[in-house]
Amino acid sequence: MLRAENQAIAHSNIIKQLETKQKTLFSLTTPIDPFDPVVFYKQGTPNTEGKRFFWKSANEDFYLVGVGAALLFSNLAKKNRFDDIHQFWKDIVQNAEIEGSSIIGTGPLLFGGFSFDPDTGKEQEWSDFGDTFFYLPKYMLTVVNGQHFLTFNQIMDPAGENKTSQYKHIEEYMNDLLARQSTVAVEQVSMTSCTEIGQAEWVKAVEDIVNLLKSTDIKKVVLARKMIIEFTKSPSIATVLEQLRRNQPGSFAFALESGSSCFLGASPERLVKKTGEEVLSTCLAGSAPRSKDPGEDEWLGKNLLNDAKNRYEHQLVVNMIKNALNPICTNLIVPEEPILMKTPAIQHLYTPITGRAKAGQSIFKMVERLHPTPALGGVPTIEALKIIREKEKMDRGLYAGPIGWTDFRGNGEFIVGIRSGLIQNNNAILYAGCGLVPDSNPQDELIETRIKFRPMLHALGGEEK
Ligand SMILES: C=C(O[C@H]1C=CC=C(C(=O)O)[C@@H]1O)C(=O)O
């Protein structure tokens, strides 16, 4: 499998040919009989290994599953990465031949992610991904409220292969896939080791940062850490996805695969959703544990809603998102008070912000203005990023970065890649962070990050969800 940058070179010729109209995108969407999205991901076809993605929306029967790459965009440039991919996508779509797509999430669609911080030191574990990494899938299953569609994308010579051969190709692919449809057996793998890396150093870094926040104008820094797990054999991505979608219904289950690496998780945090001109962004920051005892769980939630430290941690996110969207949206509605979002292991303060996009505002432009929110970076952003680079001593890669999709009509949705992990062969690296403010208690923040490891740990066969 080519490393990401080689793949980008491999595809740059096609991109040039697309931009000069020597080639064009042909996209065919057809309704199909029901097909399980996790099985579709698992089965792919032999030559689509290492080029797949999976997306399930929170609280919604909406899936996007891509196998194979009609095109990979993994650019090398760090600067203007949001504009680059926006322009690239606009060029491809404007000359495309698109048939059969009438539903949002079908037809030509890019799926992928942006690294959290392109200016951080790179580590080997993320070498299969670029700072911008998006697939135009060869085959994509879309599930919308119980309806199933298959989209087939092909970069063609304009005067090239006739469409009949394309129709025949997709029919053969589908028949083959339907003939092989199986169920997802939950394959158990056993963990041989599970290590929270550098806990003591991390707590010391938290203490240093909290002291800095108490003595400077820096208001907040989100600091993350990692857990490394070794297994007897490589965990099944399909099994992990099955566990995540089953046990974390209120979160976005996602996976982005490249080569022998797969970044996946169940994120409760939407960065932005654009449906036509409707815009929704959600502020998620401020946390408390859950309890199996309903009375205690209710008390923990009420306490969170009235806790000064968490309300401050949350309000910094609301302020930033409001200021980021104001110039590019009208009718912005920002609730006065947060509500609770409860997931199995943890509960958060949650504020949804809605508005209408002004003309010409793409979802990539919105992602650029929002990322990183203070739920993942800090306030002020630039100073917080400098402290994260210095104190975290790790390459976040796609962790906490924008992960999501946009279709050819300008709709799309991005989450931030938290409650997540990177699975490579027999190893997994889990990532978890927390918002540090002057009133943070290092031990409480250590416990909070330990709770945030749980969704992935449980999906990998570990402790309770
Ligand atoms: C940075 C993470 O969580 C963020 C999202 C929700 C609550 C957060 C908190 O209370 O610290 C964090 O801002 C993570 O899960 O790794």
Ligand SMILES: [Mg+2]
């Ligand atoms: Mg917190």
